[in-house]
Structures are given as structure tokens and as C-alpha cells.
Amino acid sequence: MTQTSPASPASGDEVDPSIRPIAFGLVDLLFDLTFFVRELYGDDLDCAQIMICVNDATMRAFMESLPSDSEVLRMRAPPEEMRGSISRRMIAEKTGIARETVRRKVGMLIEAGLLAADEKDGVRIVPQLHDPRTQKLLEAGHAAVGRYMAVVRNYGID
């Protein structure tokens, strides 16, 4: 099967031939990942986006420089001094959510025990990777990505 670049040009009443297969694959992937997000973070899209943003900031601080065989990968929770944090202002900038909404929802998430404020008033995620339910959801999300790639590869897209 000929591999198609996702950026192939289209003309007239034709659409880039990669678009429809990608859109088709995405609906299944988004269905699975929406379930994942609702299970982990509930039905509030703002809260989900804030949690994802803080999670990224917390992990990016140590993950990017981590060798693939690092013992940190096996830890239930990396030491606090390794973990990153993010200000409420930066969360608003990265997510596009209004600052007042971020302030209010971060307060709710801290109260729910999902986020924690550090000594500089930055926000970081409360470790959850040791939780079997979280691990199961992550495995399901990872498997959903694998199914997406199988779908688009079936149409010659890689």
C-alpha cells in the first residue's frame, strides 16, 4: 500500500486524501480519550484542561532530561524537588481559560486533593501513578492510540 503524506495537496472539489481517514480514526480515538478524561477528571472540560496542563508542567521539569533507564521511571512519586509547578497565570495563558475561572477551578481541584500548591504558590499535580485505576486508564489510552494508528495506516497514512 502506498504511504500518503498528511500534507498532500488537493485541488478543485477534492480533499487531501489523508484528511478523511485521519478524521475517521480520530473519532474513535477521541471517544476513548474522552472516556479517559471523564474518568480521571470528571465532566468539567475546564477542570480537565487545567489538570492536563498542570500534569504536563509537573512532569516536564524532570522527564525531558531523564535517561530511558532512569530509576525515576519506577518510582511511585519522584522527589518533590524534581517535580515542576506552574502559576495560575501561566495555566490561563496555556489553556486559554479566563484567569478568574482558572483561579476558582484550581481552588476546587486543590480542595478535591487532585492539585497541590507549592511554597511559591505554584501548582503541581498530586501523584496518582501508583493508583491501579490510573494505570489501567493510561494503558487503555495508550491502546487507543495504537488502534488509531492501525486505522490510518490501513489507508496508507503513517
Next chain:
Amino acid sequence: MAGRVSHGPGLTTSAMHGEIDPRMRPIAFGMAALLHELIGFMRKAYGEDLESALIMICVSDATMQSYMPGAKPDSEVIRKDKRDEAVRGSISRRMIADKTGLPRETVRRKVARLVACNYLYVDESGAIRATPRLHDPEMRQAVLSAHDAVKSYLRVISAYGVS
């Protein structure tokens, strides 16, 4: 994890009380970036709440399932800008509720709002279809960006030896 482990100068071991599967942290790290991008896509494509997004995803799937499986990569089905209505699928509100797990009344209310926004429409049999949007350059770009985000996820996890 038994006993102390070394994880670099200046670090403490106080936070460590056991081990997790070493695949989990790279997957979680990659998934955070992927979800950030895909939620941006969902907000752009489907609006501002997760239940509406779930309904849109369910209807889009039903609309495309009728002609996409089995379509050849170079076929007209794949290349044509807009699909003929005759080949597009549809789904009832009851089936949306069954597939999403959302209460029927919620589905009825949210579908009505999505129809009013012209994201969905009701066909002649009363079933629901997704309004074609792949001819919109902004939507095409969003679809390609979502695909790039998936590829980026795969690159991130593979850097840690996770496949």
C-alpha cells in the same frame, strides 16, 4: 522497592515507597501533551463541554462508519470534498444515549443545541447526522494538527523505550 536507591545527587528518597511499571510515567507524560492538543481540537470542533463533545464524536462515527471501512486509499470516497447524503450514515438519539452512557434527556437537550449550532442536523427519518465540515480549511488544519499530536506522543514514549 526494597531499600534505598540512587537517583542522582541532591535527591532524597523520602517520596519512594515502592515501584511502578516503568512504562507508566512516559505514557502519562506523553498523554498529557496529547490530551492538551486533543482537547484544543475538541473545543474547536465540538464546543465547550465534554458531553456535547462525546455526542459529536458518536454521531461523526456513525456518519462515517457507513462508507469508510473498506474504502481504498485512492478511492473517490476518500478524495471527494463532500460526501453524497445517500452514503452517509446516521444514528438515533436513543442509540447515542446507549453508546455514550449519557442519560436520554441529556442527549435530547444537547443534540437540540448542537443542531441549533449547525454542528448536527436531523435527516428526513428523524435520525441525527454530523454536518459536513472537512471542506473547511480551518477544520482540515485542526485534523492534521491532531494527527501530528499523536505522532508526537509516539515519539515521546519511544524515547523511553515504550512502544
